[in-house]
Amino acid sequence: MNDNHPAGQELTRPLTVADVLALPVLSAGQPQVVTGAPHLDRPVEWVHVTELTDPASFLKGGELVLTTGMPLPEDAAGVRRYVDELADVGAAALVIELVRRYHRPPDALVEACRLRGLPLVTLAKDVNFLEVTQVVHALLLGNQTDALRRAQRIHEAFTALTLRGAGPEDVVRAAAEISGRTVVLENLVHQALICEPSGRTVEEALTDWEQRSRATGPGAHTAACGPEGWLTTPVEYQGERWGRAVMLPARADEGPAFGPEDITVLERTAMALTVARLIHPTRWERTAHRNVLRELVEQRHLSPQDAGARCAALGLPTHRSRYVAVLVDLGPQDTESDPESRIFRELRTAGAVSLVGELAPGRLGILLALRPAEPWRPIVERLSGIALGMAPKAVVSVGSEVTDLRDTARSFREAARVAEATPPGQPLAPDRSFHELSDIGLRRLLYALREDPRIQAYTERQLGRLVEYDTRHGTDLLTTLRHYLDAAGNKTVAARRGGLARETLYQRLRTIERLLVRDLESGDQRTELHAALTALDVLRAR
Incomplete structure (x- = not known):
């Protein structure tokens, strides 16, 4: 039976008229498609051999009708009726053998088949119709068995998904x-x-x-x-x-x-x-927002066009828009409060278009889409108010504004750097409730880098001897150094801040210079010590 399969046919789809014509048992008859070539993809449900003048009464639809042409009416009206009945019942095609009665298809038959869109195929050589039915029916029955097996595999696959x-x-x-x-x-x-x-x-x-x-x-x-x-x-x-x-x-x-x-x-x-x-429990919309935001942040999309299509399909404008990335660190939260949905609803009520999703436990990512002239600060202020209302210790960090969806990953990275550089309880500027890049000074930069061994080693190299000396001798030279550096090298101001006589201050500064092998009159060296002292404060505050 395998020899009778059409080339490349693996029966993963219904058997069509074209497939049957390609079978060796039929191709030996030199089939020629006279009409209905666009309809050769019709499925064949059965093969029916007939020499009756009214074969349609024995058909159910989907049959490939084989005939020698002997029963065809002589008159054109009878031929049209014959074809109409086949077309009305849904026959797949009519195959006529041009060996016995006809040597070319009658014009009336061709015209009738053309008008009804019924494929008409002629066979130039004698074909064993019984063998055709045996081969095709075997294929159809095998197809049905394969279809049942595939349906069973489909059900098993989805059942396994559901069970896990x-x-x-x-x-x-x-x-x-x-x-x-x-x-x-x-x-x-x-x-x-x-x-x-x-x-x-x-x-x-x-x-x-x-x-x-x-x-x-x-x-x-x-x-x-x-x-x-x-x-x-x-x-x-x-x-x-x-x-x-x-x-x-x-x-x-x-x-x-x-x-x-x-x-x-x-x-x-x-x-x-x-x-x-x-x-x-997570709503589909929230999961969708999370997935798209994570793809943007991690740049996991296959192309910028794919990213834009995903965002647009979720309702985010992607043409002539500006974008701002916001991170909200809520800290420990009641898992039932669903902060994502609440923030999304509040922003939508305010007319702001956004994607809102959890990027990590306790951290929400928000991508705001802004109209060309729309300011982002009032929207972020409203967002901060919502977050602080849910968690009074929440930290809201903002990246820079971008005009291309491809650059939103950079905006999110900047917001993450701001969050990393924000210690717990960090005071805010008096006119706003969120943190942004311009807030990161030396202290907050060093706070963000506090886990870096290079910062720790630098701090120890610059100040370690002084700290050890204070520990062994019960002195507080580190505080004297702090007063001196904070006063930008002004000894009078430093002495007053430390409540010291000027001579005592001079003596302590000489001891500091000796221990650290430093020249405190050098601006560069004072800068290095000031950075190290700031780093030490950050490290001790952990």
């Missing part, structure tokens, strides 16, 4: 892998929350997603619909709809339309997504 508590991303990814097609989960406002591309880029799949999705229609049941022929099915539970799963068709040159297995995959996807929604 897979999240929505795992479910959609599995659907794309099994079907070999792009699969998308969208919410009720037509935002694409999860997209697993297959055979196309994210940009191709998601560009203008909302408009394309709305044009597809609501879709109450699993069906291929809309101008692009999307296969969709609702995701719902007990009458409450949460969104829908969408399978995108392959490009015209990449494969056939959707088949029964695709429908099975998508419906099982919807069922698994329903279970995932019930057992995972």
